Amino acid sequence: MNNADMRNVDMKKxxxxxxxxxxxxxxxxxxxxxxxxxxxxxxxxIATDLVNYxxxxxxxxxxxxxxxxxWDSIRVYMQAAFLCSVAVSMPFTLYQLWAFVRxxxxxxxxxxxxxxxxxxxxxxxxxxxxxxxxxxRSAFRFAATLNDRMExxxxxxxAQYFSFMFSILLPVxxxxxxxxxLMFLTKLRLIRPAFLxxxxxxxxxxxxxxxxxxxxxxxVSNLLIAAxxxxxFELSVMLSSFIHRRQLLHDLASESAIGDLGSPQMQxx
Numbered sequence: 251m252n253n254a255d256m257r258n259v260d261m262k263k264x265x266x267x268x269x270x271x272x273x274x275x276x277x278x279x280x281x282x283x284x285x286x287x288x289x290x291x292x293x294x295x296i297a298t299d300l301v302n303y304x305x306x307x308x309x310x311x312x313x314x315x316x317x318x319x320x321w322d323s324i325r326v327y328m329q330a331a332f333l334c335s336v337a338v339s340m341p342f343t344l345y346q347l348w349a350f351v352r353x354x355x356x357x358x359x360x361x362x363x364x365x366x367x368x369x370x371x372x373x374x375x376x377x378x379x380x381x382x383x384x385x386x387r388s389a390f391r392f393a394a395t396l397n398d399r400m401e402x403x404x405x406x407x408x409a410q411y412f413s414f415m416f417s418i419l420l421p422v423x424x425x426x427x428x429x430x431x432l433m434f435l436t437k438l439r440l441i442r443p444a445f446l447x448x449x450x451x452x453x454x455x456x457x458x459x460x461x462x463x464x465x466x467x468x469x470v471s472n473l474l475i476a477a478x479x480x481x482x483f484e485l486s487v488m489l490s491s492f493i494h495r496r497q498l499l500h501d502l503a504s505e506s507a508i509g510d511l512g513s514p515q516m517q518x519x
Contacts, residue, residue, distance in 0.1 A: 278346045282339070289338045293331030300330050301412070309390050315408050322409035329416045336420065337378065341371050355438065362437055370430035377426030381419045385475050389418065425460065425479060432486040436493045443491040453483050 304310055317323060344367045352360055397404050435441045446453070461476035 274350060278350045282343050282346050285339045285342045286335050289335040290331055292338070293334035294327070296334060297327050297330040300334065301326055304412075304415075309387065309394070310411070313404075313406050313411070315411075316405060317409070318407045319409070322407060325409045326412045329412060333416055333419065337374065337423075340374050341367055344370050351438070363434055366430050366434050366437075369433075370427055373426045373430055374423050377423035378419055380426070380478065381422035382415070384478075385422055386415050386418045388474060389414075421460075425457075426482065428482050429486040429489055433489050433493055436490040437497075439497070441490070443487060443494050446487045446490055450483075450487075454480060457483060 305313075305315070345364075348363055348367065351363075355363060394404065432441065432446065436443070457479040458472075458476050461472055461479055
């Protein structure tokens with residue numbers, strides 16, 4: 251077989267591998283979408299109770315509700331169901347992502363990466379709590395203060411209020427996944443702590459930009475939201491460093507064991 255034939259065979263093998271990867275990716279995405287659809291159905295069942303409960307909490311408890319369109323109630327109903335769907339299906343989604351990259355992992359990396367799923371779920375829940383009780387309420391208070399200064403009568407539509415709230419809850423909750431994501435990528439040896447430290451200023455700038463986008467345009471609120479995000483990044487760097495050190499120690503131990511097996515004493519034994 252000449253070189254041209256060998257290259258053609260290699261290209262065909264690469265194409266087959268790519269096709270298998272794409273097929274596996276389609277399978278995982280289909281399962282994720284199927285789970286979202288199933289949990290969305292469950293979310294539709296509890297959406298009304300969730301909206302009613304949120305209406306009893308401040309600041310919603312002091313608001314007179316209005317529907318400016320016949321579709322407002324349906325819009326809020328679907329948004330609440332979707333939020334429930336994302337929250338409930340998060341562990342399954344993370345598992346499917348882990349299952350997709352599992353063939354390329356070593357045995358110890360597979361078990362370690364799988365353990366990040368509960369952590370990511372807890373972080374998502376913590377993000378939801380922080381987003382509602384800190385970010386959303388801070389944004390609402392700022393808007394109410396500004397309306398009062400401009401002598402505007404506050405008449406809130408149900409759809410507008412909940413759309414504003416849900417547009418804050420989901421992004422902030424996903425940002426809280428940062429430590430788990432960076433730990434996972436470090437475990438896969440795709441990033442290193444040195445890389446995170448090198449681009450720390452860029453990460454800070456991006457997180458501050460995100461906090462400015464989702465927070466009210468005043469310094470106190472921006473600081474209140476940006477500070478936890480920056481702390482999350484620093485926590486991610488610390489955890490990434492811890493994982494990287496353990497990897498280096500493991501690699502050194504493996505190399506030492508291989509060296510001992512190849513030593514003349516071991517061979518003579």
